[in-house]
Amino acid sequence: MRIGVFVCHCGSNIAATVDPAAVAMAADSMPEVAYATDLMYACAEPGQKAIVEAIGEYRLTGVVVASCSPRMHEPTFRKTVERAGLNPYLFEMANIREHVSWIGKDKEANTRKATDLVRMAVEKLRRDAPLHSRRFPVTKRVLVIGGGIAGIQAALDCAEGGLDVVLVEKEATIGGKMAKLDKTFPTVDCSSCILGPKMVDVAQHPRITLHALSEVEELSGFVGNFKAKIRKKAPYVDWNLCTGCGACLAKCPSKKATDRFNEETGLTTAITIPFPQAIPKKAHINPEFCRHFMTGKCGVCAKICPAKAIRFEQEDEIVVEEVGAVIAATGYDLADWSGYDYLGGGRFPDVITGLQYERLLSASGPTGGHVVRPSDGREPKTVVFIQCVASRDPSKGRPSCSGFCCMYTAKQAVLTRDHCPDSKVHVFYMDVRAPGKMYDEFIRRAVDEYGVDYIRGRVSQIFRKGERYVVRGADTLAGAQVEVEADLVVLAVGAQAAHGAEKLAERLHISYDDQGFFMEGHPKLRPMETNTAGVFLAGACQGPKDIPSSVAQGSGAAAKALCLFAKGVLENDPQIANVRPGRCVACGKCVKTCPFGALNIVEARGRRTAEVVETVCKGCGICTATCPQGAIQLQHSTDNQILAEVNALCRF
Amino acid sequence: MKTLNLGESDPRFISEVEQRSGQKISRCYQCGACTGRCPNTFAYDLPVNRVMRLIQLGRREEVLSCSAIWLCAACQACAVQCPNEIDVTRVMETCRQMSAEAGLVSERAIQVFVKSFLGSVKRNGRAFEPGLMAGYMFRTGRFFTDVDLAPVMLAKRKLAFKPHKAGNGEVADIFRRYEEEGPVSCNLESDHA
Incomplete structure (x- = not known):
């Protein structure tokens, strides 16, 4: 093998604390290395061109790039070497940025470590075999999980783009949180008036199949060929007959x-x-x-029932849908605030959440849109809004900002003044975060036109005084403790991932953060993708989002699904497990440990042996470690390759 | 109010308060929850959140000479309330100690009371009220403070003429250790959440 080693400066990201030229010089004397050099930015156009040219000029048959993490640029460089005519798997990456230059300041030690990592990559590359992807057909159907505004948008866009859509909704109706809202900021237009037509479009679209009152129980398969097991909970009503007459x-x-x-x-x-x-x-x-x-x-x-649709004996039904892509749009739920004793923790009937207040404001709500106290049905004279409840509170394990509460609090304050013109409205805030289009102007309108009183400070205590509530806190701008007697207190409770999001994430084989929000492929550059191919994200399930952002991400996720299917056929990743039938004793341990169900025991040439389903295997390597015979090898990370790397590192 | 020159910030003051209190002052984001809950704030010259802000700004003089740090009753309401888990009570106590060391005490009578109280505890292993009041009155010249309460307390047998001792000098050992070794330096938590 003729190996080329390219050491990247990454501007000063690497070169500030590693000597790339010295690493390249050391690499020059490593076995089978025919050419070694350093590049300013290996990933940029001139850097890639230099790699392609060197492959031709020095007749290189394998390439090592020492730069950033494989997650960042391995796909980039695989394409580069492929362009120069090499098999893309005759390429290795040494991570000398995240693993070296960013974490240590000692240039000499860093340079030594970088050289070691390059030596490991070279030893691995010497044992690499060319690998080839398999092509397989795709099912051009999309499963959208969650029928809130993000899921509705994703479903409609996919359907308009020519894909069949299966929309699964946990509740008995689609609409999600947006359907519960009275008005929307910053335009104060009626939520159900703008959402309603989209919901009807979903119901009427010939390409959309809606499963309401349903949950995804299992997702098997792989990108392009998923199988989803959906539990349709019994409504005890035959929905084919029910006319919704009421x-x-x-x-x-x-x-x-x-x-x-x-x-x-x-x-x-x-x-x-x-x-x-x-x-x-x-x-x-x-x-x-x-x-x-x-x-x-x-x-x-x-x-x-005039349609004779009631079915007390009805049972849950399981349906299996075959789809090629999945869009998770499961949204959010309000955080549990029962631990906030100083705000009553739910014990005071007139201390309610912002979402509950939306229902009091809404004409379709329990009060017909009249703002009244839940305790005695009287119209409140003083309403206090408290922001950042279960948000920005590290002591309760909820350090993040929920993003949209500032805006909906301002909207509710404005609506309160509209509904009850005699009322006084106070808002306790820490910072007002209103970075959207026309958002800050809206906050100003609440203050200037509607006379909402903004108090900069956190509330420390709510206690009862007769039929009213004393809200005590601080006004840090005045530098004083303040208190106000309120009839109704509305808490802007922060958002967390929807109940059960973690369980669903495990079923979809995607990861989630400590608040239960699904992890995107990259925080900036892959906000719609997950690390599981073919599973996309839309809306607040990825992090708290307001309506415009949820709609945007819903459309974005739909675009991702459409891009995926535009190809018609997909290629798998050949870095997967491979069984050597001669060594396999068909003990079945690998079958038990595989988390993806990618291994089976089959009869082949008269004997039993394990077999890998190539399209299902994710290349995690668990079977490799489990196999007592060493009969399964992970292609591109064989035992021999790993041992060669260890030997390269432990030479002395 | 005078203009604070930000160039005069004293970074050593910030780190000394952090070191001695074991609290990360930069975590304070000025929400005011401490002030909102403070039962003594009506008497303070600076509300608690401003004391914290002035420490963040490195204003040694203003912090150590304010009356708020001495009027603090160490009830810990602020510490319980703080969303950033800063033990504000420890910060106030640290400031009292530093104020005494720097000779910037604004509330001398309170300082004397604290000293008399601790002296009594050191000698007897617990507080001996008549003795500590005598010491306080003698040193401050406030001979009539709360004297009207004495007959009532005597009638209820709440005042003794002789100190009741607790233990055999174990409490005095704590004082001795403190004087020899100084305050236990607290390790700042490493996470900067």
Whole structure:
């Protein structure tokens, strides 16, 4: 093999604390190295050109680039060597930036370490074999998980782009959090007026199949060829027959069911339709409150239903959908604030969350849009808004800013002044974060036109005083403790990933952060992708987002799915496990340990042996470590290659 | 209010307060939760959050000569409330010690009371109220402070004429160790969350 070694300066990122020329000079005397040099920016156009030219000029058959992390630029350089006619897997990368120059200041020691890493890469490269990708067809269907605004946008864009879409929604209706909102900032237009038509489009689009009241239980397969197992929970109503007339709701005698759509600000019937514009507009029974399920008697709905659609005996149904890509759009939920004792932690009836307040403001809410205190139904005279509850609070393990609370608090403050012109409105804030288009102007309008009183400080205590609540905190600008008697307190509770997001992430084989938000492929450059090929993200499941950003990411994720399918066929990554049948004793240990179900025991030429399903294997290497016979090798990271690297490192 | 010249910031002051209190002062983002909960803030010349801000700005004089640090009752409401988990009470105590060392004490009577109290505890292993009040009155010249309470407390047998001792000098050993070895230097938490 004729190896070329290219040591990158990365401007001063590497060259400041590593001597690239010295590393190149040391590499020159390593075995089978035919050419070694240093480059200013190996990844830039002139750098890549130099690599391509050197491959031709020195008849190189393998290339090592010592630069940044493989996650950053391995694909870049694989393409570079491929352009010069080499197999892209006759390429190795030594990470001398993240692993060397950024973490140490001693130039001499860094240079030695960089040289060691290059030596390891050279030894690995000497044992590399050319690998070839397999091509396979794709199923041009997309699974969108979550029917909030991000999921709706993604589903509509995919469908418009010619893909069949399966939209799975956990609740009985799509619409998500946006459907619960009264108005939207900064234009204060009606939320359901702008969302409603999109929801109807979803229902009517011939390419979209909607599974409401459903959850994804399992996702198997791989990019282009996923199989999703979906549990359709029993609504105890035949949705093919239900017309959504609402006769059953009117007659249901059990009227104390938890109203999840209204954020528990009111009660609903055991058989219910979440809200008038629900899609699908079908009734479902909550068995926890239904008298038929509790006592075996009743059945009023069955008698009254003109379509005879009630089915008490209905059971959950499992459907399997074959799709080529998945878009996760599971959104957010409010953080649990029951631990905030100094704010009452939920014990005070008139201290409510911002989302609950939206339902009080909404004409379709339990109060018909009249702002009243939940405790006694009276209109409040003084309303206090508290921002940054369960946000920016490291002591409660929630250090991050939820991003959209400043804006919705300002909107709710404005709406409060609109609904109750005699009211006084105070907002306790730490910083107002309003970086969107027309956002800061909106905050100014709240103050200048609507007379909202902004107080810069955190609230330390809420306690009862008769029927009112004393809110005590600080005004740090005045430099004083302040208190105000309030009739209603609205908390801007921060966002966390939707309940159950972690479980779903594990089913989709994607990672999530400490708040449960799904991890994007790259925080700046791959916001829609995950590290699992074919699984994309949209909306607040990736991090708190307002409506414009969620819509943008929904469209972005749809574009990613469309790009994926534009190719028609996909290629797999050949860095996967490979069984040597001669050594395999068919013990089955690899089958048990494989997290992806990529291994099977098969009969071949009269004997049993393990076999890798090439398209399913992710190349994690667990089977390689498990196999007692050493019969499975991970291509491109064989035992021999790893040992050669260790030997290169431990020469003395 | 006078103009603070930011060029006069004293970085050694910040690091000394951090070192001796074991608290990371830069974590304070001035939310005011401490001030909001402070039961004594009505009497302070500076609210707690401004004391923290002036430490961040490295204003040795202003911090060590303010009355707030001496009026602090060390009730820890601020420390419990702080979203950044700064033990503000420790910071206030550190400032009291540094204020005494620098001779910048603004509330001498309080300092004397603290000294009398600690002296009594050192001698007896617990506080001997008549003795500590006598010491306080003698050193401050406030001979009539709370004297009206004495007959009431005597009637309720809350005041003794002889000190009740606690232990056999173990408490005095703590004082001796402190005087010999100085305050236990706290390690700052390494994470800069």
